Amino acid sequence: xxxxxxxxxxxxxxxxxxxxxxxxxxxxxxxxxxxxxxxxxxxxxxxxxxxxxxxxxxxxxxxxxxxxxxxxxxxxxxxxxxxxxxxxxxxxxxxxxxxxxxxxxxxxxxxxxxxxxxxxxxxxxxxxxxxxxxxxxxxxxxxxxxxxxxxxxxxxxxxxxxxxxxxxxxxxxxxxxxxxxxxxxxxxxxxxxxxxxxxxxxxxxxxxxxxxxxxxxxxxxxxxxxxxxxxxxxxxxxxxxxxxxxxxxxxxxxxxxxxxxxxx
Amino acid sequence: xxxxxxxxxxxxxxxxxxxxxxxxxxxxxxxxxxxxxxxxxxxxxxxxxxxxxxxxxxxxxxxxxxxxxxxxxxxxxxxxxxxxxxxxxxxxxxxxxxxxxxxxxxxxxxxxxxxxxxxxxxxxxxxxxxxxxxxxxxxxxxxxxxxxxxxxxxxxxxxxxxxxxxxxxxxxxxxxxxxxxxxxxxxxxxxxxxxxxxxxxxxxxxxxxxxxxxxxxxxxxxxxxxxxxxxxxxxxxxxxxxxxxxxxxxxxxxxxxxxxxxxxxxxxxxxxxxxxxxxxxxxxxxxxxxxxxxxxxxxxxxxxxxxxxxxxxxxxxxxxxxxxxxxxxxxxxxxxxxxxxxxxxxxxxxxxxxxxxxxxxxxxxxxxxxxxxxxx
Numbered sequence: 001x002x003x004x005x006x007x008x009x010x011x012x013x014x015x016x017x018x019x020x021x022x023x024x025x026x027x028x029x030x031x032x033x034x035x036x037x038x039x040x041x042x043x044x045x046x047x048x049x050x051x052x053x054x055x056x057x058x059x060x061x062x063x064x065x066x067x068x069x070x071x072x073x074x075x076x077x078x079x080x081x082x083x084x085x086x087x088x089x090x091x092x093x094x095x096x097x098x099x100x101x102x103x104x105x106x107x108x109x110x111x112x113x114x115x116x117x118x119x120x121x122x123x124x125x126x127x128x129x130x131x132x133x134x135x136x137x138x139x140x141x142x143x144x145x146x147x148x149x150x151x152x153x154x155x156x157x158x159x160x161x162x163x164x165x166x167x168x169x170x171x172x173x174x175x176x177x178x179x180x181x182x183x184x185x186x187x188x189x190x191x192x193x194x195x196x197x198x199x200x201x202x203x204x205x206x207x208x209x210x211x212x213x214x215x216x217x218x219x220x221x222x223x224x225x226x227x228x229x230x231x232x233x234x235x236x237x238x239x240x241x242x243x244x245x246x247x248x249x250x251x252x253x254x255x256x257x258x259x260x261x262x263x264x
Numbered sequence: 265x266x267x268x269x270x271x272x273x274x275x276x277x278x279x280x281x282x283x284x285x286x287x288x289x290x291x292x293x294x295x296x297x298x299x300x301x302x303x304x305x306x307x308x309x310x311x312x313x314x315x316x317x318x319x320x321x322x323x324x325x326x327x328x329x330x331x332x333x334x335x336x337x338x339x340x341x342x343x344x345x346x347x348x349x350x351x352x353x354x355x356x357x358x359x360x361x362x363x364x365x366x367x368x369x370x371x372x373x374x375x376x377x378x379x380x381x382x383x384x385x386x387x388x389x390x391x392x393x394x395x396x397x398x399x400x401x402x403x404x405x406x407x408x409x410x411x412x413x414x415x416x417x418x419x420x421x422x423x424x425x426x427x428x429x430x431x432x433x434x435x436x437x438x439x440x441x442x443x444x445x446x447x448x449x450x451x452x453x454x455x456x457x458x459x460x461x462x463x464x465x466x467x468x469x470x471x472x473x474x475x476x477x478x479x480x481x482x483x484x485x486x487x488x489x490x491x492x493x494x495x496x497x498x499x500x501x502x503x504x505x506x507x508x509x510x511x512x513x514x515x516x517x518x519x520x521x522x523x524x525x526x527x528x529x530x531x532x533x534x535x536x537x538x539x540x541x542x543x544x545x546x547x548x549x550x551x552x553x554x555x556x557x558x559x560x561x562x563x564x565x566x567x568x569x570x571x572x573x574x575x576x577x578x579x580x581x582x583x584x585x586x587x588x589x590x591x592x593x594x595x596x597x598x599x600x601x602x603x604x605x606x607x608x609x610x611x612x613x614x615x616x617x618x619x620x621x622x623x624x625x626x627x628x629x630x631x632x633x634x635x636x637x638x639x640x
Binding site for chain 1: 487501509
């Protein structure tokens, strides 16, 4: 294992996680850890279990065996909204915005999750309502500026171009103030210049102090931006290490390119 | 178009994307004061509705014939109130509730139980004293119904709510203390008297009841709008559009769905409280399932998720049948055909305007999306 560029504190531990759907083993004793401040790439061929792994971490699936610990506390069995509040945010492989809300409202849904305005407070417009509503709005705008789409704030999100929707999803996730941001194939469908811009954005997110877990197909992007890579195949971890190490790993090459017949 | 002072986009932005009606765009661009002034004007006109019959020409066409006009207006007022409440549940949170009449019944029966001399409680409270208790009870009944059932979605929830309304009706019919069709008499009217010691809320003229209903409606509208434009409204919308994504964004979905149910129930309870106070008598025959269906039809026909739509729809489902009373068609009272005529009306609206007469922009777009998916 290489020396990892992060500050070294353990942020997330995935420990022997196994997930079965009936006879299908979607995840098979997967182990890895993330350190605060790093960008970790989770790669693998289609169907390797990357998104499933995400779904276990964010509480959408409950693993058959194993544990996930975030900031030292177990995540399994906690409610989804609690997991988000504790500091894990995500985007979706197929964009899942609230299509009829404006871009700003979408981000505000993320921004106000720790607000304390109650239903009665909103009903009677108590001072806290005004204060928190203003703060959420400002925070949402700041996030939209950060991802570079502030000029689309008032547009209904379903009308936005695909690339803007992707960025909007990132802004919405960032608005929840996560310690860990999970991006599920954020570059899917992007052209090279959009990918380059995304790369900048991912680095900028890390520079804000947010640890990033990245699922991505585009190898060049993954190699360029990540500090550490975990490779899955058929639900199993087959390799782990720095981009350079992973690139040279024969199992990874085999998984991606297939095993040459003369070598077999 | 960014507000210079706050560097925040203004609400009017919402209307630049071309799928709002021209009216809505113009409305949103009006200065705040002008919008308030016109709303105030509309409210004033609504208060003057009891006198619409004296307008020469169109006035007599509007007023009802078989039922006195103030009573028809009072009926409209509680239907509008119910539509506003159901709109929170169905229109905002997207939860299909077919048993809404149950909450109306809980509100009305609570008043009856605490005030009527026929009640076994024998408390004999005044109407006003019973109101907060009745509203609290409907709120609680909303939570009691919602707590175990809100994990269900769509059709399943609809079936459970349908069952709830039937439970209430059967209890009213069967339980001894609910007095079945003998009902409760002598329910006091709202308080207050005029200079000559005659009560404001009498038995002959329903106009004061209508004004009371209208006042409650105005208060409810303000409250519902406040909720709509807050994190509560955003959470409801997010739940309606993508419940799973909402959860992943940290929205406490069960909590907000429960609140939608409780708030809807409390508004329905207000309708029941008014109804009991005006009628002075109620029995188990009052709360038919048809009532739920009518209110839901009103919300959907008017435009689900939109306050003006719910008001229009609620008013229509009450006004149209009342207007048909005492009108002769081919030698018979048109009131007998009210459901036929009414059903035809709903079909026509749904065929030509499935998003409702005054739809919410979002809802209309959602429906269009779904239609596209269905044909694709």
